[in-house]
Each structure stands twice: as C-alpha cells, then as structure tokens.
Amino acid sequence: MSLDTATMDERVPRDFETLRTTILERRESLPKRIAQIAAHALDNPDDIAFGTAASIAASAGVQPSTLIRFAQQLGFDGFTSLQQVFRERLRERNSSYDERLQALRAKAEGGAGHRAIFDGFVAAASTSLNDISRTLDEAHLEDAISLLAKAETIYVLAKRRSYPVASYIAYALGKLKIRNQLIESAAGLNAEMIGFATPADAVIAISFSPYAPATIEEARSISEQGVPIVAITDSSFSPLAQFAKVWFEVAEADFAGFRSLSATMALAMALTVGVGEKRRDTGRKRKA
Amino acid sequence: MSLDTATMDERVPRDFETLRTTILERRESLPKRIAQIAAHALDNPDDIAFGTAASIAASAGVQPSTLIRFAQQLGFDGFTSLQQVFRERLRERNSSYDERLQALRAKAEGGAGHRAIFDGFVAAASTSLNDISRTLDEAHLEDAISLLAKAETIYVLAKRRSYPVASYIAYALGKLKIRNQLIESAAGLNAEMIGFATPADAVIAISFSPYAPATIEEARSISEQGVPIVAITDSSFSPLAQFAKVWFEVAEADFAGFRSLSATMALAMALTVGVGEKRRDTGRKRKA
DNA sequence: TATGGATTGGAATTATTATTTCATATTCCC
DNA sequence: GGGAATATGAAATAATAATTCCAATCCATA
Numbered sequence: 253m254s255l256d257t258a259t260m261d262e263r264v265p266r267d268f269e270t271l272r273t274t275i276l277e278r279r280e281s282l283p284k285r286i287a288q289i290a291a292h293a294l295d296n297p298d299d300i301a302f303g304t305a306a307s308i309a310a311s312a313g314v315q316p317s318t319l320i321r322f323a324q325q326l327g328f329d330g331f332t333s334l335q336q337v338f339r340e341r342l343r344e345r346n347s348s349y350d351e352r353l354q355a356l357r358a359k360a361e362g363g364a365g366h367r368a369i370f371d372g373f374v375a376a377a378s379t380s381l382n383d384i385s386r387t388l389d390e391a392h393l394e395d396a397i398s399l400l401a402k403a404e405t406i407y408v409l410a411k412r413r414s415y416p417v418a419s420y421i422a423y424a425l426g427k428l429k430i431r432n433q434l435i436e437s438a439a440g441l442n443a444e445m446i447g448f449a450t451p452a453d454a455v456i457a458i459s460f461s462p463y464a465p466a467t468i469e470e471a472r473s474i475s476e477q478g479v480p481i482v483a484i485t486d487s488s489f490s491p492l493a494q495f496a497k498v499w500f501e502v503a504e505a506d507f508a509g510f511r512s513l514s515a516t517m518a519l520a521m522a523l524t525v526g527v528g529e530k531r532r533d534t535g536r537k538r539k540a
Numbered sequence: 541m542s543l544d545t546a547t548m549d550e551r552v553p554r555d556f557e558t559l560r561t562t563i564l565e566r567r568e569s570l571p572k573r574i575a576q577i578a579a580h581a582l583d584n585p586d587d588i589a590f591g592t593a594a595s596i597a598a599s600a601g602v603q604p605s606t607l608i609r610f611a612q613q614l615g616f617d618g619f620t621s622l623q624q625v626f627r628e629r630l631r632e633r634n635s636s637y638d639e640r641l642q643a644l645r646a647k648a649e650g651g652a653g654h655r656a657i658f659d660g661f662v663a664a665a666s667t668s669l670n671d672i673s674r675t676l677d678e679a680h681l682e683d684a685i686s687l688l689a690k691a692e693t694i695y696v697l698a699k700r701r702s703y704p705v706a707s708y709i710a711y712a713l714g715k716l717k718i719r720n721q722l723i724e725s726a727a728g729l730n731a732e733m734i735g736f737a738t739p740a741d742a743v744i745a746i747s748f749s750p751y752a753p754a755t756i757e758e759a760r761s762i763s764e765q766g767v768p769i770v771a772i773t774d775s776s777f778s779p780l781a782q783f784a785k786v787w788f789e790v791a792e793a794d795f796a797g798f799r800s801l802s803a804t805m806a807l808a809m810a811l812t813v814g815v816g817e818k819r820r821d822t823g824r825k826r827k828a
Numbered sequence: 829t830a831t832g833g834a835t836t837g838g839a840a841t842t843a844t845t846a847t848t849t850c851a852t853a854t855t856c857c858c
Numbered sequence: 859g860g861g862a863a864t865a866t867g868a869a870a871t872a873a874t875a876a877t878t879c880c881a882a883t884c885c886a887t888a
Contacts, residue, residue: 269674283835302627305876315837320877331876339590342630366685367678369817370810374673377802378666385662390655397654413711416704423701424798508813510712514665514802522658525796529657571855571865593846603867608847619846835884843876854865 264327268297268341274326285318286325293322293338301338305331353379353505369508376507377514383503384515396482396498396523401530403454406432407446407479409471410457411464417484417513418458421520428528435470446470451478456523458484458516459492460504471495482523484516552615556585556629562614573606574613581610581626589626593619641667641793657796664795665802671791672803684770684786684811689818691742694720695734695762698746699755705746705772705801709808716816723758734758739766744811746772746804747780748792759783770811772804 265271275290282290292312293300299308309316323334356372400406406425410418418434425432435442449455455474459467468491475481475495483496486503493499500519504511553559563578570578580600581588587596597604611622644660688694694713698706703724710722723730737743743762747755756779763769763783771784774791781787788807792799 285836298631302631304874306874316876317838317878318836321835343586343590365678366681366810366814366817367676369813370676370681370806371673373806373809373813374669377669377806381662381665381669381802385659388655388658390653393654393658413708415711416708419707420701420704420801423703427797507809509715510809510813513708513805514669517801517805518658518661518665521661521795521798522654525657525661525798526654529654573866592844594844604846605848605868606866609865829888831886831888833884833886835882837880837882839879839881841876841878844874846871846873848871849869850867851869852865852867854863856861856863858859858861 264333265337268337271326271337282325285314286322288312289314289319289322297338297341300335301342353507357507372507373510373512376505376512379505380503380512380515381518383505384519387503388500388519392498392500393522393526396500397526397530399480399497400454400456400482400523400527401534403452403480404431405449405453406430406527407435407449407453407455407474408432409435409455409467409474410459411467413511413513414458414460414464414467414484414516417516417520418456420517421456421524424521424524425527428524430524430527430531442466442470443473446474446477449474449477449479451480453479455479455481456484456520457481457492457496458520459490460486460511461490463491468492484519552621553625556625559614559625570613573602574610576600577602577607577610585626585629588623589630641795645795660795661798661800664793664800667793668791668800668803669806671793672807675791676788676807680786680788681810681814684788685814685818687768687785688742688744688770688811688815689822691740691768692719693737693741694718694815695723695737695741695743695767696720697723697743697755697758697762699752701799701801702746702748702752702755702772702804705804705808706744708805709744709812712809712812713815716812718812718815718819730754730758731761734762734765737762737765737767739768741767743767743769744772744808745769745780745784746808747778748774748799749778751779756780772807 265274272294275294279287279290289309289312292308296311299311303311305316305319309319312319320331323329323331326334328334353372353375356368356375359368359372408418408421408425415436422432422434433445435445455471457467457471459471463485471481471483471492472495480497481492481495483490483492483499484502485492485499487493487501490499502515502519504513504515506512553562560582563582567575567578577597577600580596584599587599591599593604593607597607600607608619611617611619614622616622641660641663644656644663647656647660696706696709696713706722710720713720721733723733743759745755745759747759751773759769759771759780760783768785769780769783771778771780771787772790773780773787775781775789778787790803790807792801792803794800
C-alpha cells in the first residue's frame with residue numbers, strides 16, 4: 253500500500269535549508285492543500301517549530317491530516333519528525349552562539365576550510381552584538397549623547413585596532429554636518445591638534461587592551477585641559493576609564509586572534525546618530 | 541489546599557530575563573531538587589523550550605513532578621506555561637530580526653529615545669550577518685583567498701563609507717605580516733602608488749552604492765595594469781564587478797541612513813585570515 | 829459524461845505527555 | 859530525639875496531541 257510511495261530513494265531533508273530547497277523545487281507539483289501548508293511552513297517557520305499539529309493546521313486553514321501528509325510526502329514518517337527540523341533550526345541559529353563559536357574555533361584550529369573561518373567571524377560578531385545589547389547601560393548612553401551634543405567640536409581618538417571605528421565615526425559625523433576632528437597616528441601633529449581642544453569641545457576615545465600608549469597619553473593630556481571624554485573600552489580597569497566623564501564597557505568576542513568590532517561599531521553609530529538627533533531637537537545647529 | 545500557596549501576590553514572570561532574575565534571587569531559598577532543576581533550566585534553556593517534561597526531568601536528574609513543582613513555585617500553573625516563556629525567548633531572539641528592524645525604524649522615526657537608535661543599529665548588524673551567512677558563495681571565498689595568497693603585495697582600496705573596513709584589513713594584514721598597501725584618499729599620491737602594482741600583486745577593492753568615483757577610477761586603472769582584483773560590493777551592476785576577477789555581493793541593512801558594516805567586516809576578516817592560513821600551509825612566506 | 833485515481837475533510841483511535849496523588853523520606857524546630 | 863512540616867519519588871490518571879481510517883469530493887481522461 254503505502255510502502256512503495258516515493259519514500260525510498262529520496263533523502264529526507266535533515267536541515268532546514270535543504271528542506272526549504274526541496275519544498276521550493278516541488279512547489280509546482282504539489283496538490284493544492286499540501287502546497288498551501290508548504291507555503292505556510294516557509295512563511296512561519298516558528299509556528300511549525302512550536303505549534304501542535306492541530307494549531308498549525310488551523311492557522312494554515314487545512315486539516316491536521318493534511319499536515320501529516322505533507323510531512324510524509326517529504327519523506328518524513330510523520331509531523332513530529334518534520335517538526336524536529338524546524339526546531340533544530342531555532343536551536344542552531346539562536347541560543348548557542350557562544351557554544352557555536354567554541355566549536356568553530358576548534359574546527360578552524362583543526363584546519364577545516366575557509367568557510368569555517370568565515371562562520372567564526374560571523375559568530376563572533378553575533379555574540380558581541382548579543383552581549384552588548386544585554387549589558388548596555390541606557391543612562392550612560394543618554395549622558396554620553398548629551399555631553400557630545402553640547403560640544404563645539406568632537407575629537408575622535410583611536411589607534412590601531414580601534415581606528416576603523418574612529419574613522420567610521422568621523423565619516424558619519426561629517427555626513428551629519430557635525431564638526432569633528434579625527435586624531436590619527438599617521439601625521440605627527442597629534443599634540444598640536446589636541447592643543448586646540450577646549451572645555452567647550454568633547455572627545456570620543458576608543459581603546460582596547462592592550463591599550464595603545466599613544467591613545468592613553470593623548471587622552472590624559474586632553475583631559476587635563478578640561479575637555480570631557482566619552483570612552484569606549486573593555487574593562488573598568490582600563491586606563492581610559494579614569495579620564496572619562498562617561499565610559500562604556502564593551503566586550504567583543506574574538507576569533508582567530510582578531511576581535512570583532514561589531515558591538516563597538518553599533519555603539520559608535522548610536523552615539524553619532526544620537527548626537528545628530530539631539531542637536532536637531534534642540535535646534536542648536538552648527539556649521540560643519 | 542494549594543489555593544493559598546504563595547501565588548497570589550507575586551507576579552508571574554512573563555519574559556525570560558525576568559524569570560532568570562527571579563530564579564537567581566531565590567536560588568538560596570530553594571529546596572535541593574528544585575534548585576537542581578533551576579540551575580539546569582538556566583544552563584540549558586533550549587532543552588526546556590523543546591523537551592518534554594519527562595525528558596527534561598531525566599536530563600536534570602529529577603522526577604517530572606519536581607519539574608512541575610518548580611514551575612508552580614515560580615507562580616506558573618504548570619510546566620506548560622513555564623515552557624512558554626522559554627519558547628518565547630527563542631521566537632523573539634531569532635526569526636524576527638527583519639521585522640524587528642522595521643519596528644525599530646518606525647520607533648526611532650517617532651522620536652523614541654536613544655536606546656531605540658542603538659537597538660536599531662544592533663538589529664541592522666544582526667540582519668546583515670544573517671543574510672551574508674546564508675548567501676555567501678563558498679567557491680568565491682576559496683577563489684579569492686587563493687588569488688590573494690599568491691600576491692606579493694596586497695593593495696587595499698576603499699573610500700568613504702568603506703574606508704573603515706579597508707583600514708581594518710590593512711591592520712590585520714600587518715599583524716599577520718603580509719605585505720600590503722592601503723590606498724587612502726588623504727595623501728594625493730594614489731596614482732603613483734597604483735603605478736607600482738604589477739600582475740604579481742593583487743587588490744581588495746570595496747565600494748558600495750553610491751560608488752565613490754575615485755575608487756572606480758583607481759580600480760579601472762589598476763586592472764588595466766593586469767593586477768587581479770577581489771571586489772566587495774553590493775550588486776552585480778556595480779561598476780566594480782566588471783573589473784574584478786572575483787567579487788562578492790554583500791547586502792548590508794541600514795538604519796537611520798547609515799548602513800551596517802558588520803557583514804562586510806566579517807567577510808573582510810575571513811579573507812584576511814584565510815590568506816594568512818593559506819600562506820602558512822603552503823610554506824610560502826614573505827617578509828612584511 | 830462516466831470512471832478511476834488522487835485528494836481532502838472529519839471523526840475515531842492510538843500514542844504521548846502533563847499532572848495528580850499518595851506513600852516515603854528528609855529537614856527543621858522545639 | 860520526637861514530631862510536624864516540607865520535600866521527594868514513583869506510579870496512576872487525566873489531558874492533549876498525533877496519527878489513521880474511511881467516506882466524500884475533486885479532477886483528469888477516455
């Protein structure tokens with residue numbers, strides 16, 4: 253009877269992406285109601301993962317039995333095993349970014365392809381983003397934005413690994429027509445540039461362990477001139493923290509010896525755009 | 541009997557974070573077995589979300605009834621409603637980054653606090669990372685890494701918005717002792733620098749719409765010298781694509797007018813570290 | 829338009845799973 | 859150390875959910 257329905261030769265999709273592809277391939281050849289639930293499944297994968305056969309069937313507008321036929325047509329032996337795939341998807345994507353990162357690190361160590369390296373950096377970035385959105389102190393954010401919004405010129409201070417963030421901040425401030433000055437290491441004029449800063453200005457300083465000595469030195473000297481500093485750094489022991497009016501602790505995950513910048517970037521952009529908004533609101537605009 | 545157990549005055553935790561806090565607060569005062577399952581729940585939230593009362597109890601080393609008592613002690617009326625919280629957590633975190641981004645955009649438009657802006661950038665970064673890890677072409681990655689690994693000097697070419705990525709690549713290449721040359725816009729010597737490149741070298745070029753004319757011009761001129769180009773850009777219509785031996789399409793989500801860089805960064809780092817590995821493997825090393 | 833095969837709906841059945849109950853053990857306080 | 863209160867284990871029970879079955883319907887083809 254049902255022994256010889258097309259379930260022998262075809263592989264049962266074990267992961268969501270394969271399943272998705274399989275469904276899309278067969279889309280045309282599926283009976284109406286089965287197609288209906290197939291579409292619903294791809295559109296609402298979470299519902300499949302958590303719902304019961306009855307509830308899913310109802311929200312897709314079919315009978316529970318149809319749902320089971322759908323699963324069987326794909327080679328599963330019932331709804332439950334189809335559901336496993338949808339659950340696995342949530343498991344993988346979600347919670348275990350940390351563990352996943354661990355696994356990927358091991359994998360990459362073991363010399364497994366370049367895809368693993370890429371996945372590692374993606375996982376590191378995601379982990380960092382998750383972390384920061386959990387730990388960011390909202391009050392600090394408000395304080396920092398107020399402080400920066402009052403500044404005549406915003407100085408942006410960062411070297412080496414943090415420099416890309418600084419350059420993005422400078423780019424964004426420029427686009428928002430907010431006067432700013434990037435203090436690079438390239439030209440040897442840092443000391444002079446810093447000398448121009450006054451207490452009416454402000455600084456965004458970014459540095460992570462091992463802290464670039466130049467950054468620390470410049471931060472010290474500028475804070476001694478009474479210029480308020482907003483710092484982004486990685487621990488309360490950071491030398492930057494002691495010079496700063498407001499500081500953020502950002503823990504970036506690393507992979508293959510390079511730390512992610514994603515969390516720092518997100519915070520940097522929030523500060524920048526936040527300052528832009530604040531200035532627009534208070535109607536206090538300056539020339540770029 | 542059980543009507544007046546402490547379930548009236550205390551709020552039932554509706555979201556995972558509240559639940560977590562509640563559990564941690566009471567940790568000390570919980571009976572042994574209940575504490576055991578409480579710890580297990582916080583350590584393996586996914587198991588709670590997907591398992592059955594029996595399976596969870598088994599893997600925590602307690603009886604199913606204990607699990608239910610645990611739920612009731614927290615104010616839930618049974619295991620099922622406790623489980624809902626764990627499922628909701630997966631739902632929220634996962635699928636809906638896109639929708640969440642939409643919501644946040646609307647919220648930020650409406651002038652809702654700076655936290656919303658920050659969340660928006662985090663969501664944009666996450667969305668971009670999800671996208672790229674789905675769409676990245678593994679073969680392209682291999683090709684690009686092989687190509688770059690053979691180069692004597694790697695030139696890194698990017699302006700404006702893409703410049704932070706370029707500067708991070710240059711930093712990382714430097715740390716890996718791979719000879720490289722960053723082509724900035726600052727110094728006006730780009731034409732001369734480019735003139736030094738030979739077909740034995742290679743270029744990483746990064747540009748997104750609206751493409752910086754200088755980047756395109758420089759890419760054209762360098763490709764005419766026979767130097768192979770690896771491009772990171774945002775569509776197959778990108779002018780960069782036509783000059784490139786290998787090119788990657790990276791779609792970054794944007795928020796408040798600024799696109800995320802997280803996906804581009806992850807790809808850039810994978811390329812960089814990939815090249816480092818490849819050189820180490822082939823034993824073909826060069827001086828920095 | 830009749831006929832066979834595939835598809836579907838809906839209820840009956842079976843399986844699984846949560847919950848309750850009760851006997852036993854442990855803990856805490858006097 | 860005795861006794862009450864609390865906690866725990868194990869199995870019985872109730873609830874819920876998946877699956878199957880069969881009759882009705884639809885659809886293509888002769």
